[in-house]
Amino acid sequence: xxxxxxxxxxxxxxxxxxxxxxxxxxxxxxxxxxxxxxxxxxxxxxxxxxxxxxxxxxxxxxxxxxxxxxxxxxxxxxxxxxxxxxxxxxxxxxxxxxxxxxxxxxxxxxxxxxxxxxxxxxxxxxxxxxxxxxxxxxxxxxxxxxxxxxxxxxxxxxxxxxxxxxxxxxxxxxxxxxxxxxxxxxxxxxxxxxxxxxxxxxxxxxxxxxxxxxxxxxxxxxxxxxxxxxxxxxxxxxxxxxxxxxxxxxxxxxxxxxxxxxxxxxxxxxxxxxxxxxxxxxxxxxxxxxxxxxxxxxxxxxxxxxxxxxxxxxxxxxxxxxxxxxxxxxxxxxxxxxxxxxxxxx
Amino acid sequence: xxxxxxxxxxxxxxxxxxxxxxxxxxxxxxxxxxxxxxxxxxxxxxxxxxxxxxxxxxxxxxxxxxxxxxxxxxxxxxxxxxxxxxxxxxxxxxxxxxxxxxxxxxxxxxxxxxxxxxxxxxxxxxxxxxxxxxxxxxxxxxxxxxxxxxxxxxxxxxxxxxxxxxxxxxxxxxxxxxxxxxxxxxxxxxxxxxxxxxxxxxxxxxxxxxxxxxxxxxxxxxxxxxxxxxxxxxxxxxxxxxxxxxxxxxxxxxxxxxxxxxxxxxxxxxxxxxxxxxxxxxxxxxxxxxxxxxxxxxxxxxxxxxxxxxx
Numbered sequence: 001x002x003x004x005x006x007x008x009x010x011x012x013x014x015x016x017x018x019x020x021x022x023x024x025x026x027x028x029x030x031x032x033x034x035x036x037x038x039x040x041x042x043x044x045x046x047x048x049x050x051x052x053x054x055x056x057x058x059x060x061x062x063x064x065x066x067x068x069x070x071x072x073x074x075x076x077x078x079x080x081x082x083x084x085x086x087x088x089x090x091x092x093x094x095x096x097x098x099x100x101x102x103x104x105x106x107x108x109x110x111x112x113x114x115x116x117x118x119x120x121x122x123x124x125x126x127x128x129x130x131x132x133x134x135x136x137x138x139x140x141x142x143x144x145x146x147x148x149x150x151x152x153x154x155x156x157x158x159x160x161x162x163x164x165x166x167x168x169x170x171x172x173x174x175x176x177x178x179x180x181x182x183x184x185x186x187x188x189x190x191x192x193x194x195x196x197x198x199x200x201x202x203x204x205x206x207x208x209x210x211x212x213x214x215x216x217x218x219x220x221x222x223x224x225x226x227x228x229x230x231x232x233x234x235x236x237x238x239x240x241x242x243x244x245x246x247x248x249x250x251x252x253x254x255x256x257x258x259x260x261x262x263x264x265x266x267x268x269x270x271x272x273x274x275x276x277x278x279x280x281x282x283x284x285x286x287x288x289x290x291x292x293x294x295x296x297x298x299x300x301x302x303x304x305x306x307x308x309x310x311x312x313x314x315x316x317x318x319x320x321x322x323x324x325x326x327x328x329x330x331x332x333x334x335x336x337x338x339x340x341x342x343x344x345x346x
Numbered sequence: 347x348x349x350x351x352x353x354x355x356x357x358x359x360x361x362x363x364x365x366x367x368x369x370x371x372x373x374x375x376x377x378x379x380x381x382x383x384x385x386x387x388x389x390x391x392x393x394x395x396x397x398x399x400x401x402x403x404x405x406x407x408x409x410x411x412x413x414x415x416x417x418x419x420x421x422x423x424x425x426x427x428x429x430x431x432x433x434x435x436x437x438x439x440x441x442x443x444x445x446x447x448x449x450x451x452x453x454x455x456x457x458x459x460x461x462x463x464x465x466x467x468x469x470x471x472x473x474x475x476x477x478x479x480x481x482x483x484x485x486x487x488x489x490x491x492x493x494x495x496x497x498x499x500x501x502x503x504x505x506x507x508x509x510x511x512x513x514x515x516x517x518x519x520x521x522x523x524x525x526x527x528x529x530x531x532x533x534x535x536x537x538x539x540x541x542x543x544x545x546x547x548x549x550x551x552x553x554x555x556x557x558x559x560x561x562x563x564x565x566x567x568x569x570x571x572x573x574x575x576x577x578x579x580x581x582x583x584x585x586x587x588x589x590x591x592x593x594x595x596x597x598x599x600x601x602x603x604x605x606x607x608x609x610x611x612x613x614x615x616x617x618x619x620x621x622x623x624x625x626x627x628x629x630x631x632x633x634x635x636x637x638x639x640x641x642x643x644x645x646x647x648x649x650x651x652x653x654x655x656x657x
Contacts, residue, residue: 204515204600206601208601219495344430345430345433345434
């Protein structure tokens, strides 16, 4: 109690530090993803606009909610999952975006919302250690991920409900196209959570961030983990003995948004108008395997065919995946997340 | 020495006789002295009021508010309805008690050893005890992760040396959490214990030996009881700090050791309001105060702590 109060006091004190006028503060998810964003988008856009930016990393839309509710917003632009962007817009903790300024005419349909504009597509998949499982005997489906007899070894799974329930249902035999239908009842959510409960003894680590699940694979701490495809590719590039495939992956996108009451709202809007241009999105895949939401990015000759084939939104990859349903997240978040936390602490 | 004794004995009767006529003056002086001390303390008291009492009171108030801002017990009801909360509180107290016990078992002998050293050597050793304080808690915690993990230094060396064949589960569980927490908490125990040991007059031990006590008897019957106030103070600090721990169990527990502070953070994420989180804080605070009260009665802490204060 005392510790947490002190932590809030410290956090509030830090948050009160004012940003300089003309500077934008951008928060994203840290690790290899933010490194890539920084090189491909943040720094080039800042240069084009002649402004300075400050980067921070954060834990997701709930951090924004706290800042907005406390009336102490210090961030101008956030990178959020599409679900967070959708909910934040409905809740009114994100500024509506000005689509007269931001050109989304070439965007993949459904990758922009009233309060958030898509920046990359990514996929939630599982990676396995290529030393533990090799040859033909490698796990390919969620059922394999759950099969601890055929594929013995330590697992890691997400410590949060998002992107965690769908794989459990697919492992339980629900066809991908029926997943959200089944999840739209409390019994369906319980069914998914029961399936995760079965695996619980084999889950050595419940991961909390993308940087963490990438590190777990790199260190060989676990033999299989769920996670985000781009992080795995960067880890593999760094020498991690890991592999993944897109089969039954969850196709989703990340977007930029402006918190309600952001200190430099006007400038942030200009920043997003610039950052949504195809040229910046086309630069991302050379640093991390996340695809553009602006289709024009493919036409600029920056993304070559080999790289394009590895991106989650490539037609060949997209067709074997399940597209994440943000409406389901908006409706069931509270129930699903509190049931999930209860399962973790039993 | 004998000259000083004579002066003291000849002066004391005079001092006693001249004391009575000035009793009122002395009383007034004592009062002024107290007021001055209070005045000196007031910035600290004000600080405690502003950054402790008011926020804690505010959180207490929030814990009784529903989402709509009306009075409600829903945040407390949830703790009864869901069995996960009882589990979290049990884990929190288990981890805190175990950490405290291990700290006492390791820290007391260490402090005893330090107290026996000549002061120069003791100062150097104390510095090494304090050194971890200068490194960020986060860095120390992640350093343990590197050492303890499945293919970490300890497991790979032990397997190379043939100490064990399969990697031992040292981290992402209770073991790792305890190792990390004990490491971080140890100085909080060693320092007060060392302080109380240094304050023990060595002549007591000589007197005990004079009366025929063996070194072991002298230790257990004279030295140990006199060092108890420091030990209880240290153990109390460690225990209370452990109850609110967040970073170390979050990193080294691998999501399998969930303590109250972690659930408080989760609840803010899940329920988007302070009430759900502050209700947990209130229950932890009350449980802690209750446990301290009961244990102080059972262990007669006030007598031990008060009894040692004159040394």
